[in-house]
Amino acid sequence: MKIMKVIFIIAIAMATVIAVNYSITFAGDKYEETMVTATPYVKPFPKRLSRFLAETKNPRAADHCNKDDEICYILEGKNSTCCNNKCMDLSEDKHNCGACKNKCKFTSSCCGGQCVNLTYDKRHCGSCGNKCMPGGYCIYGLCNYA
Known part of the structure; x- marks a missing residue:
């Protein structure tokens, strides 16, 4: 029962600290807004405005x-x-x-037009084109591991 009281007191203390911090930061933001609006700087427009203001080029377009x-x-x-x-x-x-x-399957990647497993392929060990030394082996994407 004592543990519950301690946890409850800590929770109330944290809530009051957060509320006080929030009110202080909110009052500080109000002060900064008055400072920003006091400067008469108008930012120039980088491109011509159109009637479709939200119109942008689709990056996934074909x-x-x-x-x-x-x-x-x-x-x-x-x-x-x-x-x-x-x-x-x-x-x-x-x-x-x-x-x-x-x-390519879930565990393989495309290297040079072929699906390869980067964790065990000696020609593409860990990344495409990373060859292991002659006689070496590739385990977990590292040449001559262990």
């Missing part, structure tokens, strides 16, 4: 290559190919590894 690989070569580079109307890098994309819609 490039719309429409099975035309030349668009992907120009936009992305040599390794990109048109998959599902989007430009994809088949050498690194985990969902399109080596070919369109070729998904």
Whole structure:
């Protein structure tokens, strides 16, 4: 029973401390707002305003290559190919590894267009292109572990 009383007293003390701190910070914010509004600085607009103020470019929008690989070569580079109307890098994309819609398993990654297990592959130990020494082995993504 004494433990419950002690816990209750500590909880009440914490609540009062938080309430006092909150009221002090709120009063401080009110003072800072008056200081900020007193300066007559108008920030210039970086771009032209339109009637759609919230309109921004969608970062997940497709490039719309429409099975035309030349668009992907120009936009992305040599390794990109048109998959599902989007430009994809088949050498690194985990969902399109080596070919369109070729998904790697959960534990493997795409390295050079092949699905490899980075924890046990000697050619890609821990990361793509990290080769172990000749005669060495790869365990848990480390060459010659243990």
